[in-house]
Amino acid sequence: MAQNAKISGLTDELIHTILKFEPAANKQAYKHAKEIASRGLRGHQYARTNQFDVTARFSGLDEKFRVKSRDDLADALQTRLQKLEGYTNKFKPDLLSLLLLLADRPLENTQVEALELLRSASPPPPLTWSEILQEDPYSDDDIWKDIDYAGDSSGDEKTPKKRGKLQSPPSTNFDDDDTYDPESCVTSPDRHLVTKLEEVQFWKSIADENDADVDITELQAIRETLFMLAGLRTSLYQADKQQHNIRLNFKYSLNHARNATVEHLLSQFLGIGKGVERLRQWSKKASASPLIQTFEAAVRKRLLHYDHSLSTLQQRYLIPDAIISVSLLELLNDIQTLSTPILRLARVVADIEPQLLINPFSHLEALFEQTTLAQMTLEDNIFKYMSEIFFECLQTYLKPIRQWMEAGELGSDDETFFVFASDTSSDSASLWHDRYVLRRDGQSNLRSPSFLQPAAKKIFNTGKSVVFLKELGIYDTDSHALAREPHLDHETVCGAGDNVPLSPFPELFQAAFETWIRSKYSVASTVLRQHIFDQGGLIRTLVIFETLYLGKNGAVFEEFATAIFERMDAGQRGWNDRYVLTELARGVFGTILPASDAEKVVVRSSRAKAPGTSVKGLAAISIDYAIPWSIQNIIQRSSIPIYQDIFTFLMQIYRVKHLLQRVRPTRDQSTHRLQFQLFYKLQHRLTWFADIIRSYLTETVIFFTTQDMGAVIEKAEDIDEMSQIHIKYVVKLQERALLSKDVKPIYKAVIEMLDLGVLFAETVAADSKDGAAQSKIKKKPARRKSTIAILAEDDVSDEDEDAKSGGEDASKAAKRSTQRSPKEVLQMVDREFGRLLPFITAGLRSVGRVGAEPLWEQLADRLEWEGKKDRV
Template structure:
């Protein structure tokens, strides 16, 4: 019968379906309607529409969840899982069909789904309830209107017409207020049930009087559970004694259970009392006042966690007081549940106990301790402890970030903030040393930075960002243009550790450092970029460095040669005032203006310190110095300590050019005029070797040292992010120049030998000038043909060369050298023979002897320091200086 009824129902539905689709007239198109009905019946009969397989649907959603997580869409997976669970909680047999329909309607959910769209599905927030405060704000009343007399005669209510009552309206029942204003208070009194009062008195076991001292009071497990929960919440109880002075909690031994062994219950109660003891100490610690904001935040975070813990205890009490379902009263079960629930807060209590003595010495020790404890909890897979400590850590970190944010956003420091690791050292320091002297990092014992250990990798960037803002303020470009439109990245538990319910796989230290670097970068890169761009464009840092190379380091050999020759010509002229700083400055500006331009050469000043006695050594050129007026922002990069090194290299180049200048004045024609063939050959050899030595030295200094080091410095400077990095690059650059140019203190013996070899060139020039003068005086007394030279010509020749033929000391006495020379038998670079008059031959032999002695010493020293210092340029210089070592010396 059921099958027949089902067939009849299907046939009727099929007929209705055919009529709704074809819209045929059944009377006129009977054959067409019958045929369509048969086709529809066969088609419907061939399908078995079974129910959707719910297990396949669940497997499909599980596959989607796994796919989302593999593609790093954990947020989408969590949102899908939460909503599937919410649908499954509804009671309906069509739930699998609903879920299957959603699966079939989905279109590439990984690419097209956005979690932000779920916010649109949330119902709008209901408006807040209307309050009297809002009413009075919109329509305030006036005090004068309240106390104004009312004229009851006007428009009295008695004059108003009373509305007519409907005939069928029932009169309202009279009230007691209308009948009589008196009210009976006994109507509010509820009768007391004496049995209930008796039960309450019996339940108060702590009021029971004992007849004997050793008598015990029996209590139930429910009473013990209630007392235990009160004790854990920090309240006074009878089952547990609390000592406020020693922060100790003990079990009262006069209460026993009638159904359990006392030793067993005592052990259980003692463990619960141990938990309460640690919690009580934590509660008492939060009540102590503190003046430091960091510790106040930590105390507030601990109090909040204690409040959450007390709320959990209240839920446990509710379960036993007003149970919704039958609950088994078991002190052992409560112990296990409380032990699991209290594990995070007990770990926090132990952490506070361990760090409490150090908080007065180190105000951020709690941040370091929490950071370490979070890492330990992650390694032990203690998710509840990890979440609790992480939440407290990030809450306390926000307070520590406030001075950091203020320093990195405004370049300002708090007043007497001892917890921040940056402080102002000298507020009156010059602008030229602002970056290096005004602010310093606060350090403690053993020069350790006074900051949390986990922040020390980023401390330098924090320090430099604030200094960059102070620098920009001094430049006058700090303002609205520095406000970054990029929002500040969040730095909390959800951002760092994610929203997953599982412990993150990556170490917490790495997760935090990555998030903190993003936070620092959002503030660091913006200010540093603006300052760097300003220094490169407005103050032409790179152009100044190239100018320094030009006039300090001989970057353009032809221009430097012109400048040096101009100075040497005035020196050799023997006129007074050749070292006048105004003349030398105009001379330098005129020569360098072709390469530097008039604006840059106006900043150039040349000075010369006058010496009482003229020096015959190239060391006398140390009196000539060059100064360049730098703007104060550039002086924070090119510091004053670097200028003496530039001056040393400038003097060294002048000394090399001086020796070469004097050697070139000894012409081949003058040597050819030497009568003695042996001395003539010796002169040729010495002139060649000395010129070769100066050329090798100049080429080494300008090409191998200056050019390569400057190129590396310019490349590194263009990539530098802040002034600190630029200054460090420049300091290393000048230190490298000083080291490779043989001007550092540890290379003093080699430098002394090189200067002595240059002095041999000066000496060789003086010897030949003296010999040429003597020859000229002997020849020009009488001119062939009977003519006598005029007196003026003889005076002019004598004035051109007034020096006698003698051998001065190669290196002057210690009074002319402020640093002094190193003593030693092997390193002695002074001429052993004292100065005095010598013949031309003795002078040449002495020069040759000293050259043969000094050059191998310098080469050996270069090879030695090259092996120790691993500098290939020194080895290369040594190779070039001994190119003729295999040749026999004449």
């Protein structure tokens, strides 16, 4: 009721403040306003914060911190929560809930060390009179003396006319007084101290006559042992400087232990000391290699830490804080624990010392292996010890890598880096493949640490990308300066905790090193890739190559081929003039290509032996296209001959088609010379074969292979990957187009089939000539052979093989073939077609099974359809 009355009074005051009128003046309006205000106030009564929910959330945070190996953060939180339990305040749950809502990823963003900044400096203790009197005591006789103020006055002083001896300036450190006794500052020496020091120096003791050994205490043996481990001269352990060896001095013994026991115990210390001493001697050697110098500096740093730990042990025995037991056994346990990491390092140095001259980064591989082994054996201290040394030494090896990936520069005479300039004066067109190479040894193994070899290719390509961009003039020197380089150290890779990580160390390192490389790789590769695709015009160049060499536009390619064939059939001597053919190609292909691209087309030709009698003569014609040097690093010169071979193959097929389409024998002469049935049979079969081969090349091989290449090359990250994709593309084209060495017999059989088409066309054309032309040919046999005679020389029938095996001269065989009639030549063409077609199909099926190329079996099925039955 009191709460409601209080709320009612506050509501009346609120209404009166807002409405500014008396309730008695307008009771109805006042009542209505009070009802509205009461409903609004009743609707905004929020519940208090659940203190149990807050406590549960803090408990969840504590558990999360401990699961994530952040016990230090959990302990700090628990300590402050315990302190808050002593404070009682009704708003404490609300304040704690507010802190939870304001928290932003406390596990990642909280540093326990920052809590030290919140502690206020403790005020100095109040100064007491006892402290003042202790520093500046006074005597009872002097405190009540009157002060002579005239003594400090300089008014009555007279300046002496002449100075005699130089007077020393008055002392400013203390006040001269006759009552001060200087001897009070001198401490009286202990007369027995010298005697004690001489007794401690056991090495000056003289052995008894009856006993040849000198008895020493166990504390003295401990001190000598610690001196020996620190590399100092001792009497208990004697060092041989010439042989760099340490041995026991059996002159001294412990009077409370057996000599054999003591010697066995000291020999274990001696073994540890020898290992550490060898490491000390190695660290004193000077090396010219920066990698080895860094390793030596890391070893010296560990030796310094080891000596500091030995000094701490000495301090425990010299100035003990509490009562301790003096025991060599206990010291042995401490020394073994302390020396385990340094001895493991000494063993690594002893193993790799002979290899450092040959392999200057063998210590990196050894440290990497030791770190991995320590993780597998759960040796926490060894793992962290070796890992820290490894990352310290790795920073020196990363310097040439960083310089190569950021600036594309190599150090002078840097034999430790696996990249070197093979030919600095090489052409820009072969910059990517010839100017820089990877350094390899005699066994063709990469000269780099084994753990870096998976990323060596990406490092190599990044530097080449930078050099490429410099050649293009678009390299930004500030791009790498703005990019933040991730750290590559023990804390970044393995975490800040002391426990061994669960993931294998090689995987952790490879992931961190991949991140480190990506920070430099992405900048150069992205810029270069964008330039190659946008300004360089890689895709446009590939389309032009497909148009010129692979017959992408069949109508234009056939128009160009037909123009050449017409010049060949016209019998002109200059039909293969390269200037005329170049203008012809630019005019034909200029209808579908831009003028700037068409001007780059050049046709070259060589003298053909028999251009009109065989399709092989078309190999004398080749076509070139001038591409920028940047694209030449992707479309290499070695790929151009494969394009030329496919271009020649297509021209040969179009040549046969061109001849067969123009074969039209006259009816008057064909009735008594040619059989219509045989003529149309051969024309159909040869035309069908040429169409199948052309369709296979253009619609199957070139189309699908180019489509697969285009889909992959757009996803390539750098030039190396683009070049490899293009090389695989042209090799796949060569293989599928029957131009590789593995299927060379099949290709020869296909060319023989095309030659049969030429022979057929030439035979029909020769038979269709008028009598005057035939007589003219007979009168001049020495200048020009008949077409039938020339083509019959390539006849590989059984009769010719028998003639060759019988030793018949080739000229005689040619002379005998001139006597054949057109009908006999056509019959020979029919027999050869029936012999070659099964050979081609059987060969395609056999190599298709071995090479797992389904396109060959598909071609065999298409060719076998007509060859299964001799259709007339």
